Amino acid sequence: MGEHPAYISRDGRGKVKLEYSCNGEQLVRLWENRGDNTLETLFDSSGSILMQRVAELKKEELDSKVSETISAEKITKTVELEYMPILLDRPCPKCGAQFIPRYAEVFASREEVPIMPLYWCKECRTTSYRLTDSYLEYLVENNWALFDGMEKKELEADRDKFMSELKSYIIRIFASKKIMCIK
Numbered sequence: 072m073g074e075h076p077a078y079i080s081r082d083g084r085g086k087v088k089l090e091y092s093c094n095g096e097q098l099v100r101l102w103e104n105r106g107d108n109t110l111e112t113l114f115d116s117s118g119s120i121l122m123q124r125v126a127e128l129k130k131e132e133l134d135s136k137v138s139e140t141i142s143a144e145k146i147t148k149t150v151e152l153e154y155m156p157i158l159l160d161r162p163c164p165k166c167g168a169q170f171i172p173r174y175a176e177v178f179a180s181r182e183e184v185p186i187m188p189l190y191w192c193k194e195c196r197t198t199s200y201r202l203t204d205s206y207l208e209y210l211v212e213n214n215w216a217l218f219d220g221m222e223k224k225e226l227e228a229d230r231d232k233f234m235s236e237l238k239s240y241i242i243r244i245f246a247s248k249k250i251m252c253i254k
């Protein structure tokens with residue numbers, strides 16, 4: 072707590088990035104404003120997405136949202152940095168190029184945000200996705216209404232089994248759409 076400073080950077084066009092450590096883990100929280108809404112994404116240090124959500128938040132409300140997070144995370148010192156895009160530190164599953172930008176970052180004009188974290192390789196121009204266990208947990212917890220009673224029972228009986236079956240199911244769906252998984 073308060074040992075390391077947090078880093079704030081702004082691209083001047085509605086993106087604010089906050090890099091900080093939480094329980095020894097390095098996290099990056101990014102707010103991207105688009106009109107009345109803001110996409111908030113939480114990344115780990117490799118650029119993998121842990122959570123993403125769209126909130127009703129205007130550009131002029133961004134600074135107070137960032138301040139709120141700073142106090143909630145008990146950050147005592149912040150340093151301003153130049154804005155750099157967040158790149159995934161994993162090889163592209165098709166061509167092996169490292170540091171792939173997020174799909175939403177490349178196609179910033181798109182209104183809708185893909186539910187699955189997608190990435191877009193500039194080298195071979197393919198879209199791929201990365202599903203971390205944390206993101207899968209996040210999806211399940213935030214889409215509880217989509218699961219029926221039977222599925223909820225299965226989840227309660229054996230959470231690990233349920234999650235791993237769900238993961239294989241998602242992987243099969245994406246494979247059928249020829250969208251590769253980033254390991």
Ligand SMILES: [Zn+2]
Nearest residue numbers: 163166192195
């Ligand atoms: Zn590639």
